[in-house]
């Protein structure tokens with residue numbers, strides 16, 4: 295699937311929210327979209343999912359089955375949780391029983407008779423996840439999926455992502471809380487200043503061709519380049535986890551050498 299020179303703005307004379315977005319989403323890949331609040335991550339995800347249409351440009355070769363989980367599940371609908379999942383199964387041409395495995399796995403059994411507007415945010419989020427997974431998606435788009443989930447449920451997200459990608463699906467997920475560490479094989483895209491910055495490693499190699507990464511390493515290792523120079527000093531900076539990729543890019547663009555990224559607790 296390709297985003298082909300996609301531009302988007304919310305109103306005719308409004309400033310562009312996204313400009314000149316071009317990127318390829320390979321089957322079997324997980325892509326984490328990073329960026330500060332209001333940068334345009336949700337907008338990008340909605341364009342990819344087909345919830346929004348580009349103002350200019352096009353999204354090409356989107357898979358037939360798209361699972362879309364918005365940041366806020368639209369709970370103001372006249373269904374119970376079970377009624378909603380059965381209705382969504384019907385929309386996808388499935389029997390109501392298709393919802394059962396996800397009801398079990400996401401621990402929804404105690405909430406099935408609860409009207410959607412009365413669900414807690416986390417439980418509503420799980421109903422949103424369940425409906426997106428009723429049919430194995432060719433593209434799964436998750437907007438801040440960890441928001442509102444309890445710790446055991448948060449651990450399910452990487453498992454579900456791995457299952458979708460190993461079945462050949464693509465997963466696009468936004469993250470501003472730094473949960474990215476739970477998706478160690480993901481590519482990183484950053485939205486900043488209305489444009490999309492794609493990590494060079496997104497050039498299209500498939501997961502089996504990726505360089506090995508330690509499961510605990512949230513950022514790609516950066517080889518130290520060149521010999522030490524007497525004119526240089528080392529400046530250590532602290533940045534928010536979700537802004538690390540953008541900070542590295544800015545420093546590199548300014549002509550500095552980024553020697554590495556480490557957790558704050560790790561010694562040198």
Ligand SMILES: Nc1ncnc2c1ncn2[C@@H]1O[C@H](COP(=O)(O)OP(=O)(O)OP(=O)(O)O)[C@@H](O)[C@H]1O
Pocket residue numbers: 304311329330331332333334335336337338470
């Ligand atoms: N429906 C809308 N109508 C008009 N402007 C919008 C709409 N939705 C978002 N915006 C604006 O578009 C910009 C990008 O918003 P978006 O929600 O895509 O950012 P984000 O990176 O997902 O932010 P957050 O991390 O806070 O969710 C923001 O300036 C936002 O105010």
